Amino acid sequence: MNVGFIGIGSMGSLLIDTFIGSGALKPSQITASNRTYSKAIALADRHPGLQAVPSNRDAVIDQDVIFLCIKPMEFKAVLDQIRDVVLPHQLVISITSPVLLEQLEDALNCKIAKVIPSITNNMCSGVTLCMYGNRMTDADIIRLNGLLSYISEPLPIDEQHQRVVSDLSSCGPAIMAFLLQRFIDAAVEETGLPRDQARVIASEMLLGTGQLLTAGGMTPEELQSRVCVPGGITAQAIALLNNELDCVFNRLIRVTHAKYEEDLERVSVSLYGKEVNGP
Numbered sequence: 570m571n572v573g574f575i576g577i578g579s580m581g582s583l584l585i586d587t588f589i590g591s592g593a594l595k596p597s598q599i600t601a602s603n604r605t606y607s608k609a610i611a612l613a614d615r616h617p618g619l620q621a622v623p624s625n626r627d628a629v630i631d632q633d634v635i636f637l638c639i640k641p642m643e644f645k646a647v648l649d650q651i652r653d654v655v656l657p658h659q660l661v662i663s664i665t666s667p668v669l670l671e672q673l674e675d676a677l678n679c680k681i682a683k684v685i686p687s688i689t690n691n692m693c694s695g696v697t698l699c700m701y702g703n704r705m706t707d708a709d710i711i712r713l714n715g716l717l718s719y720i721s722e723p724l725p726i727d728e729q730h731q732r733v734v735s736d737l738s739s740c741g742p743a744i745m746a747f748l749l750q751r752f753i754d755a756a757v758e759e760t761g762l763p764r765d766q767a768r769v770i771a772s773e774m775l776l777g778t779g780q781l782l783t784a785g786g787m788t789p790e791e792l793q794s795r796v797c798v799p800g801g802i803t804a805q806a807i808a809l810l811n812n813e814l815d816c817v818f819n820r821l822i823r824v825t826h827a828k829y830e831e832d833l834e835r836v837s838v839s840l841y842g843k844e845v846n847g848p
């Protein structure tokens with residue numbers, strides 16, 4: 570399988586590093602282009618055998634699968650550039666939620682999928698959220714899932730739910746890291762505990778908690794009840810959080826969805842000159 574990447578920023582380069590590191594792909598199977606070409610050259614230096622190409626069209630030609638790792642407002646320009654070199658047997662994969670499967674199928678005469686990754690995939694952990702376009706066959710889906718399985722648990726989802734599941738899977742690591750950072754800051758400020766020590770302890774705690782909630786088979790409710798000794802200390806902390814957080818996560822989901830709706834509208838206007846309905 571030959572795989573092209575258009576865009577090697579945070580997520581494009583993470584996917585390439587992890588596909589290579591996990592043994593899913595050899596560098597010689599990968600061709601990459603990027604707006605700032607020098608970054609593609611630097612990536613090729615890091616992975617001898619990987620081919621850096623100066624144009625997005627060159628990242629499409631002769632590839633079986635092409636990942637578009639660019640931001641929503643960059644799609645119009647890239648789709649216009651690659652439209653006439655894409656062939657029907659090729660699979661183009663977007664990693665961006667506000668560009669719809671239907672819009673991609675409209676723009677390109679090939680197979681289309683959307684795969685929303687997560688920074689956790691860098692550790693060959695977490696899920697990749699998969700949406701398959703109408704032109705994909707069962708064999709295409711099996712092949713794509715096979716590739717993604719090296720770095721994640723591929724999870725088919727309905728495009729209608731892509732925002733909220735992306736919040737959990739892809740925004741979630743930043744949200745959890747933010748909460749952990751605030752927990753660490755408070756421990757340091759309130760007690761003078763050395764920051765490095767607090768960071769190691771808190772990070773190991775988060776890893777173990779994740780393992781209990783996955784391999785350990787515990788639900789979040791069960792985990793809390795095992796830790797909150799009746800009449801004990803943790804219960805005091807949970808009661809405080811319960812009062813103070815109130816509807817904060819509901820508000821968080823409303824905020825991400827409002828931004829998503831705004832992006833959908835901007836993408837639609839950039840592609841068609843007008844807004845069309847979401848999934």
Ligand SMILES: NC(=O)C1=CN([C@@H]2O[C@H](COP(=O)(O)OP(=O)(O)OC[C@H]3O[C@@H](n4cnc5c(N)ncnc54)[C@H](OP(=O)(O)O)[C@@H]3O)[C@@H](O)[C@H]2O)C=CC1
Binds near residue numbers: 579581643665
């Ligand atoms: N970061 C994350 O955790 C996740 C991100 N995503 C999605 O992935 C997408 C990309 O995010 P991320 O990697 O973080 O963003 P970055 O800004 O880090 O990367 C975007 C890359 O696209 C390149 N680019 C822009 N325009 C073009 C063009 N016309 N041709 C070729 N390359 C171009 C940029 O090049 P240049 O070097 O010139 O800037 C840059 O390297 C976003 O839509 C995001 O929503 C999805 C899941 C998780």
Ligand SMILES: O=C(O)[C@@H]1CCC=N1
Binds near residue numbers: 739
């Ligand atoms: O912040 C963003 O827009 C992207 C979407 C998912 C994770 N990062």
